[in-house]
Amino acid sequence: MRPMSEPTYFILASLLDGPLHGYAIIKRAEELSGGQVRLAVGTLYGALDRLASNGLIAIDREEIVDGRPRRYFTITDDGADAVTQEAKRMAQAARIVVRRQPGTVTS
Amino acid sequence: MRPMSEPTYFILASLLDGPLHGYAIIKRAEELSGGQVRLAVGTLYGALDRLASNGLIAIDREEIVDGRPRRYFTITDDGADAVTQEAKRMAQAARIVVRRQPGTVTS
DNA sequence: GACGCATACTTCGTCACTCGATATATGCTG
DNA sequence: CAGCATATATCGAGTGACGAAGTATGCGTC
Numbered sequence A, B: 001m002r003p004m005s006e007p008t009y010f011i012l013a014s015l016l017d018g019p020l021h022g023y024a025i026i027k028r029a030e031e032l033s034g035g036q037v038r039l040a041v042g043t044l045y046g047a048l049d050r051l052a053s054n055g056l057i058a059i060d061r062e063e064i065v066d067g068r069p070r071r072y073f074t075i076t077d078d079g080a081d082a083v084t085q086e087a088k089r090m091a092q093a094a095r096i097v098v099r100r101q102p103g104t105v106t107s
Numbered sequence C: 001g002a003c004g005c006a007t008a009c010t011t012c013g014t015c016a017c018t019c020g021a022t023a024t025a026t027g028c029t030g
Numbered sequence D: 001c002a003g004c005a006t007a008t009a010t011c012g013a014g015t016g017a018c019g020a021a022g023t024a025t026g027c028g029t030c
Helices: A006-017 A022-032 A041-053 A077-097 B007-017 B021-033 B040-055 B077-097
Strands: A057-065 A068-077 B059-063 B070-076
Touching: A006 A022, A006 A057, A006 A068, A006 A077, A006 B077, A022 A041, A022 A068, A022 B070, A041 A057, A068 A077, A077 B007, A077 B077, B007 B021, B007 B040, B007 B059, B007 B070, B007 B077, B021 B040, B021 B070, B040 B059, B070 B077
Parallel strands: none
Antiparallel strands: A057 A068, B059 B070
16 A cells, blocks of 8 residues: 555544544644644545545444534544554654654653 | 655655665665665656755766766755654654654664 | 624645656666 | 666656635624
8 A cells, every 4th residue: 555645644543533524623633733734625525535435434423413414434444554554654754864862752 | 845745755865875866766765665665767757856946956966877877866955854854744643643652662 | 784703515626746658778697 | 689677758647635616504793
């Protein structure tokens, strides 16, 4: 499998703590990244369709709030595996450049 | 600045240890990534042009070997800053998913 | 009450980039 | 001499990101 784009990665990462609907994913991604990642709506809904047909996420449930649909998505096992693998790939790639003090405690 | 693609990242990373010509970058990227990253030629030469016009790399020198040109590229200060920043971004993003033991010593 | 903003989803067009394929050319090895 | 590694150039197709505009509701405010 080839590298995952940043939007895709953050969508999956956002869903690791439980199902969310589209707009909430945008907020969660922004929160997780410390305000760095702002998912564009066009990117989000397109990516959501793609990820659902790839089986990395699935529709959890659909609610009607104020007469408008709100669709919740869950990450699948495949999706969770994919983000985890991608996280490892990124950490590995980062290490190639930042190769001193691998144990620098930042958090 | 928005996220860098994997090919771009590895091209810049390959040049951190000194100037290389196109084909050598492909080899170096494959080596650095432990055989994971195989830069396609179409990707490479296109990216090289783009990076040069963005000022992230520059032409170091041109040699003629066996009657054929061999163009060496160097990373610029801007390029080195960009990869370093990108490495940090990736490490940070990876941490969101793999959030235990931030100081795991792997190397 | 009209206006703007946050919420929430859809769709469209454009642009950037990846990548496989094709072309060109040389030297080495089987 | 065929095939592969080396080395670069270019093109066309496909994918995906993203801004914009459209639709719709509820809330606060002037």
